[in-house]
Amino acid sequence: MRSLIWATLYSLLLSNMVWAHSTSKDAFHIGILLYDGAQTIDYAGPYEVFGQANYRLTTVSEDGGTIASAMGLKVAPDTSFDQDNQFDAVIIPGGNINEAMESPELLQWIKEQSKQAQYVLSVCNGAFILARTGLLDGKKATTIRGAFDSFEKNFPDIGLVKNKKFVDNGKFITTAGLSSGIDGALYLVSKVDTIEKAKSVAATIEYQWVPEGGYIRGMMADKIMPNLGDLPESIQFVSKEYSYGSLEEWYTAFQLSGDVEIVKAWLSEQMKENPDWKKGQGKSIDNKWVYQFSDNRSVLQVDFIALSDINPWVLKFSILDQAS
Template identity: 90%
Template sequence: MRSSIWATLCLLLFSSMVWAHSTSKDSFHIGILLYDGAQTIDYAGPYEVFGQANYRLTTVSEDGGTITSAMGLKVTPDTSFDQDNQFDAVIIPGGSINEAMESLEVLQWIKEQSKQAQYVLSVCNGAFILANTGLLDSKKATTIRGAFDSFEKNFSDVELVKNKKFVDNGKFITTAGLSSGIDGALYLVSKVDTIEKAKSVAAKIEYLWVPEGAISGG
């Protein structure tokens, strides 16, 4: 009897979850930048959100080779900069950013993708990479709290917002640190589709999402 109840519960749970992102060419297509030192939660959190939203997902690095995340996790991207991909949205994770932030290839790829992408989303100190392209000049942005001073010093043309988990400039969206990437990804779902769909995804992943992006006590 107990085994039967457990099997029924598992069936109900599994039937309500999305286990793979869309592969349809008609689906909203998101490119996730990967590089050595990328923070795992910065790309994995949004990846889960967008997969649950049934968007098409492609991970991409400069040469398409395996990258090693900040926590030592090795990931093999789906494609490289050389491939002719044009994404509806681009995600830029943070982490150990120094090499990526100074890479002319990375910066040029972001600038080229942003010409046709509807949205560009940075996570955590990935805002430094995005800001170094010049695309955030005269716009508002946020990043991880511990990097506020450095960001203001290096990017004086960008207005830093310190009390939000995500900041929306229309095309360009930046988020605060680490798990804030999940908040920003859910917000992007609400822009691409509806607030109701974003709330549904948040419920599926059991995440307490504040659509306004406010930081508790901020």
């Protein structure tokens, strides 16, 4: 009897799940751009969201031929640019974007589609592709954290937003890195339908979606993280040990090789140039520095670990929200 009850419940659960996207011509139709080097999660994450929302989905590449994703996954698109498709929304994933950015055919396809599409959504550094079309000029956008400087340099007419997972300009929506595409896709569902439907889709795919949530790196870690690309010549960057956290705390550690005292002098100058941080009085010792942020909430702790004749050694940054 118990087995029968569980089987019945399981059947009910499966009956409520969407196993394929809609094929109805009346369904909201989304075109997902594919190209060699596209990041898998950038298009697969939104694909799952929109499929669960029961939208109609079509994958598109320039010639309709099989593409190889950034990590080697091969995908056969549904159609090509030559086919007469007009979509309600277009998704532009990021990844290895250099060739895509230089393709006149690809950029023109986006421009043509955007004339009638209700929405155009870029994911991660797919924002660079969308920006190259000129369609984001005078608007605000975001992209993956590691590309912030490059984006600002290459597209000065676009206002870069660093603390949001997605930025909405009405028709044009851009998202931050990787899984942020899922957040952007859920947000698009809320615009096309309702916030309740978007939350239901998030629950179905077991994704903890916080619509009003910010981009953790931009809101926390990027308050101050020295650019290790500017290290003194005598110091060698070995590796990043880890980088993780939340809105209350963030931890990043790097392996470096070279004279610790040179790094201390270099870092001290970097911190002096940032008006938002001040050295904590009476809290710092030689191998552990503490800074107070101007908001009187955040504390930055810098640890110089395993200081001896052994190289490499570890430089660790901890940002803590002392008000939490």
